Structure formats: C-alpha cells, structure tokens
Amino acid sequence: xxxxKSEKYxxxxxxxxxxxxxxxxxxxxxxxxxxxxxxxxxxxxLYFKNKDDILYQYISYKTEVVFEKMRGAVEKGKNAxxxxxxxxxxxLEEFQNDKHMAVIFQxxxxxxxxxxxxxxxxxxxxLDLLSEIIEQGQIEGAMRQDLxxxxxxxxxxxxxxGVISTWVTxxxxxxxxxxxxxxxxxxxxxxxG
Amino acid sequence: xxxxKSEKYxxxxxxxxxxxxxxxxxxxxxxxxxxxxxxxxxxxxLYFKNKDDILYQYISYKTEVVFEKMRGAVEKGKNAxxxxxxxxxxxLEEFQNDKHMAVIFQxxxxxxxxxxxxxxxxxxxxLDLLSEIIEQGQIEGAMRQDLxxxxxxxxxxxxxxGVISTWVTxxxxxxxxxxxxxxxxxxxxxxxG
DNA sequence: TTGAAGAATGAATTTTAATTCATGACTGAC
DNA sequence: GTCAGTCATGAATTAAAATTCATTCTTCAA
Numbered sequence: 039x040x041x042x043k044s045e046k047y048x049x050x051x052x053x054x055x056x057x058x059x060x061x062x063x064x065x066x067x068x069x070x071x072x073x074x075x076x077x078x079x080x081x082x083x084l085y086f087k088n089k090d091d092i093l094y095q096y097i098s099y100k101t102e103v104v105f106e107k108m109r110g111a112v113e114k115g116k117n118a119x120x121x122x123x124x125x126x127x128x129x130l131e132e133f134q135n136d137k138h139m140a141v142i143f144q145x146x147x148x149x150x151x152x153x154x155x156x157x158x159x160x161x162x163x164x165l166d167l168l169s170e171i172i173e174q175g176q177i178e179g180a181m182r183q184d185l186x187x188x189x190x191x192x193x194x195x196x197x198x199x200g201v202i203s204t205w206v207t208x209x210x211x212x213x214x215x216x217x218x219x220x221x222x223x224x225x226x227x228x229x230x231g
Numbered sequence: 232x233x234x235x236k237s238e239k240y241x242x243x244x245x246x247x248x249x250x251x252x253x254x255x256x257x258x259x260x261x262x263x264x265x266x267x268x269x270x271x272x273x274x275x276x277l278y279f280k281n282k283d284d285i286l287y288q289y290i291s292y293k294t295e296v297v298f299e300k301m302r303g304a305v306e307k308g309k310n311a312x313x314x315x316x317x318x319x320x321x322x323l324e325e326f327q328n329d330k331h332m333a334v335i336f337q338x339x340x341x342x343x344x345x346x347x348x349x350x351x352x353x354x355x356x357x358l359d360l361l362s363e364i365i366e367q368g369q370i371e372g373a374m375r376q377d378l379x380x381x382x383x384x385x386x387x388x389x390x391x392x393g394v395i396s397t398w399v400t401x402x403x404x405x406x407x408x409x410x411x412x413x414x415x416x417x418x419x420x421x422x423x424g
Numbered sequence: 425t426t427g428a429a430g431a432a433t434g435a436a437t438t439t440t441a442a443t444t445c446a447t448g449a450c451t452g453a454c
Numbered sequence: 455g456t457c458a459g460t461c462a463t464g465a466a467t468t469a470a471a472a473t474t475c476a477t478t479c480t481t482c483a484a
Contacts, residue, residue, distance in 0.1 A: 046461095062342065064257050067441060078463045080444075089442065149255065149338075172422070181422045186413055192397050193390045193417050200389015201382065220379055224386050228421035229365070229374045239431095261472060271433040273474075282472070 047085045050075045051099065054092045059141035063093055063149060097147060100139050101160045104132045112167060118175030119226065125167065126198060127218040133202050134214040140206050144199075165191045194225055240278045243268045244292065247285045252334035256286055256342055290340060293332050294353045297325045305360060311368030312419065318360065319391060320411040326395050327407040333399050337392075358384045387418055 053075035057066045068089060072079045086092045111128035115121030133140040143160070168191035175181030201221060205214045246268035250259045261282060265272045279285045304321035308314030326333040336353070361384035368374030394414060398407045 064342075068443085069441080079442090080464065081462055083443070084461070145342075149257075175422070185422055189394065189410060189413055190417065190422055192393045193414065196390040196393015196396070197386045198389070199393065200385045203389070204385050217382060220382055221386065224383065224421065226421045226423045228417065228419045229368070229378055229383055230419045260470090272472090273434065274432055276473070277431070 044085075046075075046077070046081075050077070050082060050085055051092070051096055055096055055138040055142065058093065058096070058146060059138040063142075063146045093142075093146060093149070096142065100136070100143075101163075104139075105160060105163050107132060108164070108167065112171070118171050118178055118180050119222075121171045121174070122194075122225070123219065123222050125171070126222055127215060129198055130202070130214045130218050134205075134210070137206070137210050140202060140210075144203055144206055161195065164195055168194055197221065197225070237278075239268075239270070239274075243270070243275060243278055244285070244289055248289055248331040248335065251286065251289070251339060252331035256335075256339045286335075286339060286342070289335065293329070293336075294356075297332075298353060298356050300325060301357070301360065305364070311364050311371055311373050312415075314364045314367070315387075315418070316412065316415050318364070319415055320408060322391055323395070323407045323411050327398075327403070330399070330403050333395060333403075337396055337399055354388065357388055361387055390414065390418070 054071045057070045108128050111124040112121045115124045172187050247264045250263045301321050304317040305314045308317045365380050
C-alpha cells in the first residue's frame with residue numbers, strides 16, 4: 039500500500055464517493071469503484087487496506103477539508119451571531135457543492151461506529167465550535183444566560199442536518215444555501231408570534 | 232411463509248431488533264437472531280422472506296405503533312403550543328422506552344432506500360403532523376405568520392432527532408424525556424437574549 | 425393408536441463479492 | 455538494449471453468510 043496521496047489515490051477516492059453515494063456502502067462493490075476509476079480491482083489494494091478503509095479515508099479526508107473551511111468561516115465573524123450565520127452558511131455551501139459527500143455523511147458515517155474513535159469526528163468538532171459561539175454569545179449578552187449549552191448545540195446541529203437530509207432526499211432540486219439565514223433566524227428568535 | 236402474526240413471529244422480530252441494534256444490520260447474522268429467538272435458522276424463513284424483509288417488517292411495525300401514539304398525544308392538546316409539547320414529549324418517551332428501536336431508526340432506516348416508498352415513512356407522517364400544528368399555531372396567532380412551514384417542520388424534527396442521537400451515543404445514560412420542555416422552549420423563543 | 429398436515433430443524437448448498445498473487449507491463453539508469 | 459524496481463492486472467481463491475430442503479418432530483382428529 040502506497041503512502042503518498044498520488045493522483046490515482048484521489049481518483050479512486052472520488053470514484054468511491056460516487057459509488058458509495060449511489061448504492062450505499064454495502065451494496066457498492068470494489069469492481070464498481072475500480073471500473074469507475076478506470077483501474078483493475080486489484081489496484082485498489084495498492085492504495086487502501088480494504089473496503090472499509092476506503093470509506094474511512096474518504097470520510098477522514100472530507101471531514102478535514104470541510105472542517106478547515108468551517109473554522110475559517112467562523113473566524114471571519116465579529117460577534118457570536120455573525121459567526122453562527124457564517125458557520126451555517128458554510129456548512130450548507132459545502133454540502134451543496136459535494137452531494138456525494140452529503141449523501142455519505144448522511145447515511146454511512148454511522149457505520150464506522152467501531153473505528154469512529156480514530157476519526158476526527160465532524161460532529162464532535164462541530165459541536166465544539168458551536169459551544170464556543172454560544173458561550174461568546176452569552177458573554178456578549180446576545181444570547182440568553184439560562185441556555186443549556188449541551189442541548190442548544192445539539193438542537194442547532196440537528197436542525198441543520200435535518201434540512202440537509204431533506205435536500206438530499208429531494209435529490210438536491212432546490213438551493214440549499216438560501217435556507218441559511220431563515221434557519222439562523224429560527225435559532226435566534228423561534229417560531230413564536 | 233406464514234401470514235398471521237403469531238407469537239413466534241413477534242419473538243423473532245424482537246430478537247432481530249436486539250441483534251440489529253447491537254451489531255448493526257449488516258454485521259448481524261441470521262444465526263444470531265435465530266439463536267436469540269431460540270429457533271433454528273431455517274425457521275426465520277417460515278416467517279420472513281429474507282433478511283431485508285425482517286428489517287423492513289420491524290421498521291413498519293414500530294413505525295405504525297409509535298405513530299399511533301403520537302397522533303393520540305397530539306389530539307389531547309387544546310392549542311398548537313400544547314400539541315407541540317405533547318408530540319415532542321411522546322416522541323422522546325417512545326424512543327427512551329425502546330432503545331433498540333431508537334438505535335435502528337437512527338442508523339439503519341436509511342438502508343431501506345429502495346423499499347422506502349412502500350414504508351409508511353415515519354418522517355413523512357411526522358412532518359405532516361407538524362405542518363398541521365404549525366398552521367394551527369399561525370391561525371391562533373401563537374406563531375409568526377411569516378414562517379416558511381416547510382423549513383420549520385424540518386427544523387423541529389431535525390432537532391429532536393439530533394437530541395435523540397446524542398442520547399443514543401451516550402448509551403442512554405440520562406433522562407431523555409426531561410429534554411422535552413427545554414427543547415420546545417427553544418423552538419418557540421430561540422436563543423436570543 | 426395411528427397417520428396426515430403443519431412446523432421446525434440444521435447441515436449442505438449457493439451466492440456473492442472481497443481479497444490475493446502470479447504474471448505482465450512500464451520506466452529510467454547505465 | 456538490458457536490467458531492476460515499481461506499478462498494475464484480473465482470474466482464481468477464499469470467506470462468510472444467506473438461503474434451501476430433505477428429514478424429523480408435533481399435534482390432534484378419527
């Protein structure tokens with residue numbers, strides 16, 4: 039198995055993303071991925087330990103890239119509310135721009151239960167980002183003091199994921215990013231008349 | 232394959248629930264389910280078409296039961312806010328009381344992509360319930376007129392699922408139902424100070 | 425007591441796809 | 455032109471479980 043992230047490594051990873059998102063990890067076969075990548079079945083084993091490892095590397099890689107962007111987006115915000123808006127917008131943008139990733143995170147991430155501990159879990163990192171933002175918001179006085187942060191951050195992440203999930207189910211037929219501000223408005227002021 | 236829902240059918244379905252939730256659908260084997268149910272492997276095929284069918288029937292059955300309870304709960308509410316509180320509480324209660332189901336809905340429901348259309352999808356029914364409640368809330372003047380109902384209902388469901396997901400990950404070590412009212416408060420009034 | 429129908433068994437079979445590895449092709453140094 | 459090292463191939467192997475079915479057990483009516 040080669041160490042460096044050669045061009046072929048990337049091609050295989052992308053093909054795997056396409057095949058996993060179309061058929062689901064378990065119904066996807068090595069042959070399908072190899073065919074799409076334009077290589078022989080055996081070649082995959084020069085770059086990956088096994089089928090699980092392909093999914094693992096895919097998720098690790100995407101997680102790292104996306105999370106880097108999210109952190110960058112949040113840093114640009116001047117106050118808690120702005121940071122929250124930038125984070126949610128970035129989240130929706132990234133998933134809209136990479137539908138395969140969206141589908142895979144949605145449906146397969148949980149398969150990796152056992153090896154999850156090794157992954158820089160995107161949920162964990164995301165929730166930490168949210169904690170920071172909420173705590174800052176409380177200090178600024180922009181968010182209520184009596185919030186149970188542990189619940190609020192789950193509430194926020196759950197809602198974004200729910201919105202993405204619907205979009206995926208709808209085959210991505212509408213613009214996801216335009217949901218960002220209405221969604222944040224709901225977080226901030228709720229549905230009450 | 233027998234038609235009636237005999238006692239043995241139920242025993243197998245429950246055993247399957249336990250095994251699926253422990254190992255995940257794909258790692259679970261027919262032999263494990265049969266052993267737990269105290270029958271021979273072949274017996275499962277007297278009651279179910281195949282392994283997929285077991286998951287399918289499990290989810291169909293649980294969906295029906297839970298949804299019946301949710302509908303009953305909502306009917307008891309006098310106004311939109313009360314209905315929402317009762318729905319969320321019922322949701323959390325049912326999942327707390329049946330952890331196997333909670334795990335399976337969380338991680339395996341999406342596997343059934345292909346046969347999803349045949350399933351009385353719990354999300355669909357749930358979202359319809361929410362639509363009714365929100366629209367009623369708007370008529371009552373208890374909820375804002377400018378809400379985009381399609382987004383709000385997803386927002387609400389996503390957040391509950393997120394909270395359940397965390398609870399499942401935490402191995403159910405705390406009381407889930409006590410999250411109901413704080414969660415609804417967030418829906419209604421948001422996090423703004 | 426018997427025997428026919430319905431249930432259940434579990435070892436044998438089948439299926440399916442992941443993984444291996446003997447072979448072949450390519451590349452650049454000399 | 456040749457050789458060594460690297461990379462790629464894909465048919466053959468392996469492995470794991472799902473599924474089948476010939477056989478056995480149970481029940482109960484006559």
